[in-house]
Amino acid sequence: MEEKKIKVECFRYCPETDDAPYYVTYEIPLAGRMSVLDCLNYIRENLDPGLTYFINCRKGFCARCALEVDGKKVLGCTCEVKGDIKVKPIREDKVIKDLWCKNI
């Protein structure tokens, strides 16, 4: 059986070195049930170790993994991915790096 692949379009921005935010699209395998956080972990572990985001409880309790996915505010650790997604930080004006924001 052929492995399903999806595209994950990720917001990238380092306020200290980048003039403006930009997006990078990664193609990853969709292996069974994957959360947005699983997708980001795959990207960081296999494709781009520089991708930065914040996780804590991984159980939907702390809300530190809050992100905007396809225009909706979600928790990255509990939001299931079924196809291509576009991922942004919850607040662009609070970005520390990429998808990681100051406490809001």
Ligand code: FES
């Ligand atoms: S990591 Fe705590 S809610 Fe997602």
